[in-house]
Amino acid sequence: MTVFPDPDHARDLYREMVRIRRFEERCVELYSASRIRGFLHLYIGEEAVAVGAMQSLSADDAVVATYREHGHALARGVPAASILAEMFGKLEGCSRGRGGSMHLFDRSRRFFGGNAIVAGGLPIAVGLALADKLRGEPRVTACFFGEGAVAEGEFHESMNLAALWELPVLFCCENNGYAMGTALGRSESETELTVKAAGYRMPAWSVDGMDVLATESATARAAEGVRAGGGPHFLEFRTYRFRAHSMYDPELYREKSEVEAWKLRDPIAAWRETLVAHDVMDEAAVAATDAEIAQEIDAAVAFADAGTLEPTEDLLRFVHTEPSS
Amino acid sequence: MTTTTPAVRTTYRDAMRAAIRDAMQRDPRVFVMGEDIGAYGGCYAVTKGLLDEFGPDRIRDTPLSESGFVGAGIGAALADMRPIVEIMTVNFSMLALDQILNNAATLSYMSGGQLHVPLVIRMTTGAGRQLGAQHSHSLEGWYAHIPGITVLAPATVADAYGMLGPALDDPDPVLIFEHGTLYNVEGELPVARDPVDIAHAAIRRPGNDVTLITYGGTLPKVLAAAEELAAAGVDAEVLDLRVLRPLDADAIITSVARTRRAVVVDEGWRSGSISAEISARIMEAAFYELDAPVGRVCSAEVPMPYAKQLEDAALPQVAGIVAAVQEVLRTGG
Numbered sequence: 001m002t003v004f005p006d007p008d009h010a011r012d013l014y015r016e017m018v019r020i021r022r023f024e025e026r027c028v029e030l031y032s033a034s035r036i037r038g039f040l041h042l043y044i045g046e047e048a049v050a051v052g053a054m055q056s057l058s059a060d061d062a063v064v065a066t067y068r069e070h071g072h073a074l075a076r077g078v079p080a081a082s083i084l085a086e087m088f089g090k091l092e093g094c095s096r097g098r099g100g101s102m103h104l105f106d107r108s109r110r111f112f113g114g115n116a117i118v119a120g121g122l123p124i125a126v127g128l129a130l131a132d133k134l135r136g137e138p139r140v141t142a143c144f145f146g147e148g149a150v151a152e153g154e155f156h157e158s159m160n161l162a163a164l165w166e167l168p169v170l171f172c173c174e175n176n177g178y179a180m181g182t183a184l185g186r187s188e189s190e191t192e193l194t195v196k197a198a199g200y201r202m203p204a205w206s207v208d209g210m211d212v213l214a215t216e217s218a219t220a221r222a223a224e225g226v227r228a229g230g231g232p233h234f235l236e237f238r239t240y241r242f243r244a245h246s247m248y249d250p251e252l253y254r255e256k257s258e259v260e261a262w263k264l265r266d267p268i269a270a271w272r273e274t275l276v277a278h279d280v281m282d283e284a285a286v287a288a289t290d291a292e293i294a295q296e297i298d299a300a301v302a303f304a305d306a307g308t309l310e311p312t313e314d315l316l317r318f319v320h321t322e323p324s325s
Numbered sequence: 326m327t328t329t330t331p332a333v334r335t336t337y338r339d340a341m342r343a344a345i346r347d348a349m350q351r352d353p354r355v356f357v358m359g360e361d362i363g364a365y366g367g368c369y370a371v372t373k374g375l376l377d378e379f380g381p382d383r384i385r386d387t388p389l390s391e392s393g394f395v396g397a398g399i400g401a402a403l404a405d406m407r408p409i410v411e412i413m414t415v416n417f418s419m420l421a422l423d424q425i426l427n428n429a430a431t432l433s434y435m436s437g438g439q440l441h442v443p444l445v446i447r448m449t450t451g452a453g454r455q456l457g458a459q460h461s462h463s464l465e466g467w468y469a470h471i472p473g474i475t476v477l478a479p480a481t482v483a484d485a486y487g488m489l490g491p492a493l494d495d496p497d498p499v500l501i502f503e504h505g506t507l508y509n510v511e512g513e514l515p516v517a518r519d520p521v522d523i524a525h526a527a528i529r530r531p532g533n534d535v536t537l538i539t540y541g542g543t544l545p546k547v548l549a550a551a552e553e554l555a556a557a558g559v560d561a562e563v564l565d566l567r568v569l570r571p572l573d574a575d576a577i578i579t580s581v582a583r584t585r586r587a588v589v590v591d592e593g594w595r596s597g598s599i600s601a602e603i604s605a606r607i608m609e610a611a612f613y614e615l616d617a618p619v620g621r622v623c624s625a626e627v628p629m630p631y632a633k634q635l636e637d638a639a640l641p642q643v644a645g646i647v648a649a650v651q652e653v654l655r656t657g658g
């Protein structure tokens with residue numbers, strides 16, 4: 001049983017999820033206007049996962065994510081303005097405009113990307129955790145990845161290394177049912193993902209990814225286990241992406257009715273209803289939150305707009321580390 | 326361009342799809358395997374519709390397991406099937422490099438000629454679409470370093486169609502690199518649909534003053550540069566390599582010996598590259614015919630940046646090609 005959190009925290013969870021949703025919606029508009037280019041992968045529908053999971057991480061912990069990482073970056077505290085500036089290709093972006101949507105980095109917040117090779121982030125998470133273990137730092141590395149990554153060799157190699165060396169990694173598998181157009185049942189002989197973790201003797205459980213209280217409490221429990229020296233833990237968040245895989249996806253592989261059915265479980269709407277029912281928020285508070293977020297995002301767009309383009313003379317900078325930087 | 330043989334206009338993507346369809350109808354051993362080639366319709370829609378036509382056994386969606394399914398393609402080829410394996414993007418082929426290099430390219434030799442791997446691997450390559458450093462590289466030159474495989478870079482609609490058949494007929498592995506900016510390009514596909522050769526370079530524009538050597542996604546840029554040069558009174562020959570391994574050295578040397586000047590244009594990085602190899606071949610075989618050092622236009626040696634102005638600056642562009650040609654024309658006797 002999860003206990004209902006204190007009202008301020010409950011509202012925070014709500015605000016964080018709405019921030020991500022509105023941010024992503026604005027990205028769609030900006031993409032249509034060709035302000036954002038390249039590939040764009042939206043987190044709409046999955047907000048409860050990053051928001052709930054991030055609650056158990058402190059500033060010292062590390063986060064590794066994928067190309068669908070705007071939500072994780074926002075929930076981790078990377079400013080919306082620097083993320084948008086990144087997608088506009090501006091120098092003020094969190095990766096100087098060199099990474100774009102799929103490659104957000106913020107070292108000061110121990111946000112290690114933004115990886116567009118499926119499963120490519122997992123071994124890196126293992127290494128971050130290995131460093132913590134060698135130094136005796138009581139930190140956790142949270143590694144987010146889609147269920148599609150489970151088929152890659154790097155997933156299995158990383159799970160084994162982490163378990164074998166008892167490393168403080170929190171594997172956060174965001175199971176949204178599809179890897180691009182491939183449904184889990186069409187790509188895995190064993191679709192019960194926690195069973196895979198069991199194969200590595202790793203504590204693992206499956207969580208309702210549409211319920212922010214569930215994602216928060218499951219992550220809290222797992223992170224506690226990791227911090228207590230229990231070695232890596234594996235969480236499967238059952239969630240759904242409401243939008244296409246990327247902006248180029250004609251969605252031939254799933255029924256509209258399936259999408260609609262999942263939308264009835266919208267994590268934001270569900271949490272709002274709970275909050276209203278518990279008298280933690282009323283219509284006015286909801287509207288005020290929306291307005292506040294709209295303002296933040298407007299300001300982020302203005303910041304990104306006003307940003308500068310990196311001069312092409314600097315093209316070769318940072319291929320290697322610059323001396324004394 | 327005018328053609329003497331009857332032809333239809335089509336896109337590079339559709340030509341590639343037609344080639345796969347025709348190969349599958351011709352030979353029951355041919356099947357296609359790769360990520361999202363079926364239900365999704367192919368990440369660049371090359372295989373769109375083929376699942377309905379041929380069914381899931383022969384249009385086989387794979388999980389995200391590049392090393393696994395490329396290796397499985399090698400195994401099936403050893404057993405005399407004719408797999409066409411699609412890898413979404415050349416950067417992801419790094420996950421399968423072990424299988425390609427240590428198995429596909431090596432088994433024939435290492436087994437003393439007993440084993441054959443008639444495998445075709447297709448993949449997208451190249452930059453220009455602001456996809457950043459993990460989706461944009463041009464690594465075909467790297468692959469051309471490997472003995473035991475053939476490396477193709479179709480740049481035209483006719484080659485997009487025509488190269489697949491002979492690639493499947495080849496008893497050894499053939500890699501086909503499709504530049505991402507070419508899929509929507511339209512061109513002429515001969516109605517006769519005769520196979521093309523996969524051994525020779527092709528002169529795409531005859532000329533006398535300088536030879537521009539390129540392949541794949543940079544061919545349109547080089548042709549545009551040749552037009553600009555023509556307006557300035559420079560008659561450039563454009564040689565499309567088509568095959569990066571084995572290189573058609575004869576075609577290169579014959580052209581350069583005639584024009585006496587050469588510029589190589591390659592989207593790969595300069596150091597240790599196919600452009601370096603071409604330049605060395607010219608030096609070895611045509612040193613005394615040259616009137617100027619060989620020029621090169623390559624990508625800047627950076628992981629491909631996202632920001633448009635940086636990506637543009639990192640890639641070979643028409644203006645840079647024209648400038649390099651003018652430099653080569655200025656120098657020498």
Ligand SMILES: Cc1ncc(C[n+]2csc(CCOP(=O)(O)OP(=O)(O)O)c2C)c(N)n1
Pocket residue numbers: 068116117118119145146147148149174176178179180245360389391413417420
């Ligand atoms: C190694 C590799 N292979 C293929 C791709 C192309 N690709 C990008 S995302 C994706 C689907 C991944 O699905 P999943 O891991 O479930 O994450 P989701 O996109 O659903 O969040 C694929 C096939 C890639 N980026 N990297």
